[in-house]
Amino acid sequence: MKPAAEVLRDLVQPSNIAVHSSPVLVGSVEEAASEDDKAREEKELDQLRRKSGLQPIPTKELDRTVQLTPWHVLHTLGQAIALSRRGASRGLAEHWGSLKYNQALAGGIDSFMTLSAEGRETADHYKAIQSGELGTGFALTLAQQLLSRRYPDHSVSIVPADTALRAGWALTSRDSGHRSGYRYRPQFFAEIWKPGEPSRVIPIACKGNHSNAAASHVQLASASAHVEAVHIGVWDETPVLVFSTELPTEGVLTVHVLQARGTGGRLTGSMDAPGTRLDHRIEDENIYPGIQLPTEGERTPEPQPGFHVQPERYAWFGQVLARTSAAGLTAFAGDGAATAQYLTKRQGQRHFTGLTHAATDSVQDANERLLDIDFVGTDHVFRLNRTRVEAFSGVAKDLFHHLAEGRVEQYRTEIHSRRRGWPLLAWDSEWDGPVSVHQDGSVLAMRVLPQA
Secondary structure: OOOHHHHHHHOOOOEEEEEEOOHHHHHHHHHHHHHHHHHHHHOOOOOOOOOOOOEOOOOOOOOOEEEEOHHHHHHHHHHHOOOOOOOOOOOOOHHHHHHHHOOOEEOOOOOEOEEOHHHHHHHHHOHHHHHHHHHHHHHHHHHHHHHHHHOOOOEEEEEEHHHHHOOOOEOOOOOOOOEOOOOOOOOEEEEEEOOOOOOEEEEEEEEEEOOOHHHHHHHHHHHHHHHOOEEEOOOOOOOEEEEEEEOOOOOOOEEEEEEEOOOOOEOOOOOOOOOOOOOOOOOOOOOOOOEOOOOEOOEOOOOEOOEEEOHHHHHHHHHHHHHHHHHHHHHHOOOHHHHHOOOOOOOOHHHHOOOOOOOOOOOOOEEEEEOOEEEEEEEEEEEEOOEEEEEEEEEEHHHHHHHHOOOHHHHHHHHHHOHHHOOEEEEEOOOOEEEEEOOOOEEEEEEEOOOO
């Protein structure tokens, strides 16, 4: 059992990550999709619509070997699940779930990242949970790197797709409105934005497995159905990213990734339509589900299952994405009241207000100076290998004040102008622990607590 201080040091040690994106991978995924289609036909199941035109990502946009640290990946994962509502914590402490993986990964500057002994042991009992969540962390980390390189003059925000879609559509029987009944959806949207300009939106599906490359081929074939469920603008022109992270119990961690290009996904049009400024509160819409195919002569085809953002909804959808992203940040900082203002009822507004269960809440009442930046947020104390440690998550103090007061546009203007100075990842000697700061101004830090 490693001392807690040594575990924390390991979290900021970079390791190599293998990235696989090639024509061979495209062929393997097409073969896996064909086999799945055949199996569904034999079982008399409906055939899946899959995103067509998957292709490799050029090496100039995504290196085939990438150096990452576990702490950066866990920060990404923590933010991704902050609005997940999967536990009983009303959303306010969901992000601490990422910390259960602080000993799951092993590697070094001259080696490739693998599962640690603890990670392999966990895989024996919680395969789907661990591979899925770690797969999310690695996929979104690489997606942000890829898109930041592709769009260097823009900022990139990752938004949970279910939360964003619920502002317009009823996804399950618990939601009011016209239920879609379609269970295939991307897990996230990447919003590529710049103040004063229309955003571009890319659906992302990410999966993970503790098996092998063949399992990743099957997962990517499935992921192609998930991203196909959302069209933004012209039918079949929405660009997408699909990921499958292979975390074998023996062998190196490999992220398999493909893309589809397209002219869609652009939220063009007026940025000043009445009621659609980013600072304006939103209410649930009741958009009838379905993806509208192009007209064939005088005949209008029946809509396909899924979700279609049409041009008249562009300004609204941009507003939803920006405010849902803001909600994720304030939840990460532990402020329920600030989070609730950004969400509609169907998005889970009530989960951030009112009574919470014991030991499942977090409160924005902590202030820390980390890497010479003042942050406000929330803290969590637990034991790591029998040693008491403290984790802190939050947002830069000046930026958080904008979010708490509902000033999304001012927050975005300032964070965009400062994006060149972040992200930061280091061992903070004053804090005495690992610190990760992302481009959105969020921070995740951990340290050993002084012994009484």
